[in-house]
Amino acid sequence: MLKIENLHATVGDKPILKGLTLDVPAGEVHAIMGPNGAGKSTLSYVLTGRGGYEVTEGSATLNGEDLLALEPNERAAKGVFLSFQYPLEIPGVPALTFIRTALNAQRRARGEDEIAAPAFLKLAKEKAAALKIDFDMLKRGLNVGFSGGEKKRMEILQMAMLSPKFLILDETDSGLDIDALKIVSEGVNALRAPDRGMLVITHYQRLLDYIKPDRVHVLAAGRIVASGGPELALQLEAEGYDKYTSAAA
Amino acid sequence: MTLASALKTGDLTQLPSRRDEDWRWTDLRGLIRAVPPASPPVDGEVAAGPFDGLAADEILFVNGRQRHAAAGDAGDVVALRFVSATEGAAHAAAYAIVVEPDTTLVLLESHEGRAGGYFSDVTLDIAVGEGARVERIVLVDDHAEAIDVVTAEVDLAPGATFNQTVLTTGARRQRVETRINHPGAHAKVRLDGVYILENQRHADQTTVVTHGGVDGITSQLTKGVVDDQARGVFQGRIVVQPGADQTDARMGHHALILSDKAEVDAKPELLIFADDVACAHGNTIGALDDQQIFYARQRGIPEVEAKAMLTQAFLGEVVERIEHDGAREIAAAWVAARLGRAE
Numbered sequence: 001m002l003k004i005e006n007l008h009a010t011v012g013d014k015p016i017l018k019g020l021t022l023d024v025p026a027g028e029v030h031a032i033m034g035p036n037g038a039g040k041s042t043l044s045y046v047l048t049g050r051g052g053y054e055v056t057e058g059s060a061t062l063n064g065e066d067l068l069a070l071e072p073n074e075r076a077a078k079g080v081f082l083s084f085q086y087p088l089e090i091p092g093v094p095a096l097t098f099i100r101t102a103l104n105a106q107r108r109a110r111g112e113d114e115i116a117a118p119a120f121l122k123l124a125k126e127k128a129a130a131l132k133i134d135f136d137m138l139k140r141g142l143n144v145g146f147s148g149g150e151k152k153r154m155e156i157l158q159m160a161m162l163s164p165k166f167l168i169l170d171e172t173d174s175g176l177d178i179d180a181l182k183i184v185s186e187g188v189n190a191l192r193a194p195d196r197g198m199l200v201i202t203h204y205q206r207l208l209d210y211i212k213p214d215r216v217h218v219l220a221a222g223r224i225v226a227s228g229g230p231e232l233a234l235q236l237e238a239e240g241y242d243k244y245t246s247a248a249a
Numbered sequence: 250m251t252l253a254s255a256l257k258t259g260d261l262t263q264l265p266s267r268r269d270e271d272w273r274w275t276d277l278r279g280l281i282r283a284v285p286p287a288s289p290p291v292d293g294e295v296a297a298g299p300f301d302g303l304a305a306d307e308i309l310f311v312n313g314r315q316r317h318a319a320a321g322d323a324g325d326v327v328a329l330r331f332v333s334a335t336e337g338a339a340h341a342a343a344y345a346i347v348v349e350p351d352t353t354l355v356l357l358e359s360h361e362g363r364a365g366g367y368f369s370d371v372t373l374d375i376a377v378g379e380g381a382r383v384e385r386i387v388l389v390d391d392h393a394e395a396i397d398v399v400t401a402e403v404d405l406a407p408g409a410t411f412n413q414t415v416l417t418t419g420a421r422r423q424r425v426e427t428r429i430n431h432p433g434a435h436a437k438v439r440l441d442g443v444y445i446l447e448n449q450r451h452a453d454q455t456t457v458v459t460h461g462g463v464d465g466i467t468s469q470l471t472k473g474v475v476d477d478q479a480r481g482v483f484q485g486r487i488v489v490q491p492g493a494d495q496t497d498a499r500m501g502h503h504a505l506i507l508s509d510k511a512e513v514d515a516k517p518e519l520l521i522f523a524d525d526v527a528c529a530h531g532n533t534i535g536a537l538d539d540q541q542i543f544y545a546r547q548r549g550i551p552e553v554e555a556k557a558m559l560t561q562a563f564l565g566e567v568v569e570r571i572e573h574d575g576a577r578e579i580a581a582a583w584v585a586a587r588l589g590r591a592e
Binding site for chain 2: 106
């Protein structure tokens with residue numbers, strides 16, 4: 001599924017990723033944990049093609065296809081979805097319009113027919129109900145005036161509607177209270193599937209109580225410095241990142 | 250010093266020039282080297298206008314000559330059309346509208362360029378009686394080589410309401426000017442504009458609102474988008490005369506610049522000679538937000554479509570303020586089409 005090999009990336013002239021290698025097979029959930037400044041968000045932006053991040057070496061492929069050669073929207077159409085740490089507010093564009101525009105753009109890019117309005121609305125109502133999102137909220141400007149928890153639920157709703165192949169969750173737990181965390185995690189868990197991979201980026205172990213990873217990796221100073229099973233997350237929670245940051249430096 | 254007087258006399262020195270403070274960004278004297286011949290009469294059929302089907306009555310000018318007059322008791326939704334049909338020719342038209350007290354008028358005005366490189370000057374006098382209510386929607390679709398000046402003088406009586414939205418794509422030189430005599434006395438004005446400019450088009454939206462009495466309200470919102478080497482001009486002046494206390498006047502002008510060579514010139518002016526007034530203005534000029542564009546692209550929306558969607562949303566705030574449902578839908582579709590988006 002997702003294969004990253006010896007990835008080096010800079011922001012400005014500053015090297016952030018320094019030889020990151022990672023393999024997430026289909027059907028698995030991998031967690032990336034690490035201290036602030038380790039390059040966690042940079043990894044999510046490099047994989048999705050945000051401007052200002054330059055790959056200087058290495059590769060990233062999804063099912064054998066070179067992601068780095070594609071435009072951000074082409075990567076999305078191939079099935080890469082990033083749940084943002086800070087979802088953007090888009091005044092004047094109702095959430096429904098935004099999601100429908102995105103879904104149809106992806107379908108066009110894949111040579112599929114656009115979804116008809118009634119089928120789209122039915123799907124949106126169903127998915128919104130599962131995430132306890134008031135349907136009327138979808139008629140308002142996307143994320144405008146929404147609380148942190150509502151914005152994260154809106155990310156999961158988009159994920160459920162777009163049905164991507166590979167999910168990247170960037171600090172999805174930040175700004176969530178326990179109730180919202182449960183709803184969001186249930187939404188993510190509902191998307192676990194044998195043909196779908198997930199990369200869960202988080203600073204804290206708490207999220208991983210709800211979204212159970214198959215593997216946990218420690219990212220420090222731009223590289224994966226340790227990998228293990230779910231128990232590694234608990235160990236990090238107890239011991240902190242100190243030994244990795246000093247070892248990596 | 251107007252385009253109309255220069256067209257009439259053939260005297261180029263009658264043209265407003267950059268030396269006139271109010272015309273410094275819309276210089277006509279420096280642009281026009283010769284007065285073109287007068288536009289000929291046109292007898293043929295004229296295709297339907299942009300508000301076709303909405304109005305019960307139509308007042309049609311072609312090349313400055315009036316074709317259809319409204320019936321004496323025109324309905325409360327009237328189309329007022331100014332069609333320019335001859336390339337390289339000039340015409341001027343003037344029209345007066347009196348809105349009786351306590352009546353309602355929706356004025357659907359269009360300026361339709363059906364040929365290249367014409368000169369058009371239109372002067373309107375609109376008198377709004379006591380307690381009457383007018384909504385004026387102006388769609389200006391000029392040819393890229395046209396020179397077009399539209400001036401409206403609006404006189405409000407106490408308790409009158411005048412709401413206006415001007416939507417334009419510019420021309421070689423284009424000015425839409427609205428001057429409002431605001432008596433206060435609970436009269437209300439909404440004065441909005443949208444401009445969408447590309448290539449080398451120029452559009453000037455100039456407004457002057459003079460508050461002469463107590464308790465007047467003015468709310469103004471103009472938004473524009475300029476691309477390529479286009480130039481947008483916004484001049485908004487609100488004068489609060491001595492004694493016009495409790496005036497509440499708010500002006501906003503916000504522009505997006507989509508190219509390095511595009512330009513926006515803005516001059517908001519509040520001239521306040523009274524006490525106890527609430528006046529405010531906000532003016533911003535910027536670019537689309539790169540983070541919003543990336544967010545949309547991450548969801549699969551191609552860059553061009555993402556930019557058009559965000560631009561449409563930016564302008565949508567003005568369009569939403571149009572009260573007449575049919576006119577609002579036509580204005581929204583008009584904006585979407587200019588941005589290359591289907592509704």
